[in-house]
Amino acid sequence: MALDANQTRYLSRLEGKTYFLLGDEACAYGAMFAGCDFFAGYPITPASEIAEMIAEELPKSGGICVQMEDELASIAAIIGAAWTGARTMTATSGPGFSLMQENIGYAIMTETPCVIVNVQRSGPSTGQATKPAQGDVLQARWGTHGDHNIIALAPNSVQECLDLMLDCFDLADNYRTPVIMLMDGAIGHIRERVTMPQLATITHASRKMAAPGEDVFGGSDLVPGMIHYGAGQNIHVTGSTHLANGMRDVATPKVHDVLIKRIYAKIDKNRERIVRTELDVAQNSVARVGVLSYGATARPAYGAVKRARGEGKPIDFLRLITIWPFARQQVAEFAENFDTLLVPEMNLGQISREIERFVDCRVVSVPKIGGIPHTVGEILHAIREVA
């Protein structure tokens, strides 16, 4: 949705400038460049700086930021606000993300565009509250109950914390779905140079709107148009299984089958449009070993790949920017000639299991937990074991 006059005036003071920011702060600025109108959240380490930055800046661009009584209320409020036409978001970390799961399912079922930032920390439970982790990768995919699909993006730099927020809001509007910004505590809490985009160079997806009287929850397209509250169309939004017109029908098997398969397919069938990866192949020789990583871990992983190449080992590298939907085809092509694919991640091997489903080579998980990201040396050691 195009920026309004207040947003444009506020952002015009920032565009093109370079700052030295936390990943969390860059995420907040990214939301504002994306045209976020409403933020609701609850304090939690290591995501609180997002709420703090937004609380200070969002009113200046004509938006509203509120602190709710908990994370259940935070996501509920942003879903309600989204139905008035607002671009909305919340930000949290593991414990709060766990609390949000039921209403993430509600947003999926009601096809409500919104953005949920999860700055992952070490778990389960309170875990190591101040330490980074990537332990919520599968929770982001399957945390809420029932069959569903999800979109999740993972930045690996402070600049990307800003840039990917624009993508998150666009994906949410394009596919009428909640989108997870899957940061981690390491990226959220490092400070790097960030250049604010030029307003003339950024675009914003338009939320598809339905004509008065048209169905808002079905029809010939995979993504139906919306009608916002206050338009006089008596829109009925429910988390129960519903007909294309929004009215509840929980008894007819076919109604559930059609609804859930369409909601699933709108992401599944657009996988190639959604998925983004970053490939860096070894020069002059065919690699038999690859490294795949994402988020903060991709940084030491890429460092280790470059060191290994320096030792004369041809190693290919792939970074997932989109975590979900999974980059099946890109990963399969990446690993086509490998004997071994190494997968460092700050968990006990979550994405590596997904990779095993799509490649023929040996997949070796390089896990690390405990709150300290992998070092280049640790990943290089893992490379030397197989190459």
Place this chain on the structure above:
Amino acid sequence: MAEPRHRLMEYLRSEIMPHRFCEGCGCGTVLNAFVNAVEGLGLEPTRMVCVSGIGCSSWIPSPYFKSDTLHTTHGRPIAFATGVKIMRPDLTVVVIAGDGDVAGIGGNHLIHAARRNIDLSVFMVNNMIYGMTGGQAAPTTPRGVKTTTTPYRNVEPAFRAADLVVAAGASYVARWTTYHVFPLMESMQNAMRKKGFGFIEIISQCPENYGRRIGLRTGPDFLRQFKEQSIRIEKTAGMSEEELRDRIVIGRLCDRDQPEYVSQLHQIKQEQVAAVAQEVAG
């Protein structure tokens, strides 16, 4: 000859009638009072958003009331309604949901919405039981009652939700029963007109899953008891806790003017937008 049509049918999604409430249920009475209150105030349903949760009384607005409706997850309607109201303060936002939803699983949202004094009207239909799931004990079930999950007897005292909301800081709070239809209607109008958090606890009946366990088999059985049990708040002065233990205190519990939450948020926004405009112009 066309069938005669009730004047209030235009407020209802008549295409899905008849409704699904059990015989003798109080939800129909609450719907009746609500629609009359809306008509009496001259509110346009197209300028309203009705939000509900999970439970029988959440069906009063969704699907039956013809406006924009948001049928949310269990316990969370007030939190969803908060987002709607903040971004569309010009719309009248009403929450109708049950005691399990509003005072049980969602009790925290109720307390904080009242404390913020957000301009919502919350009509909590208190039938003292989890009716939709088959008659389990609720936080509002009186002590001593046998339910499916308190088969020997309930040892918990009933939650007095309206008193809680007064203490939490709401602008307008009342309690009525489904016997007191006309005062309830008027009270709903007062709540919707009030700039601030308006809350009505509506004591209602569930003959099917509560009444049959306490010897009140029909709707009228309940209404007779509500009539006998009720006492106007004005008449309770000087009465002891003990004397009031089995009574339903009805009437307006509070009505006060205080700063409202959403308008203050928008005030801050306008100040900050103006400051940026001045900076850019200067």
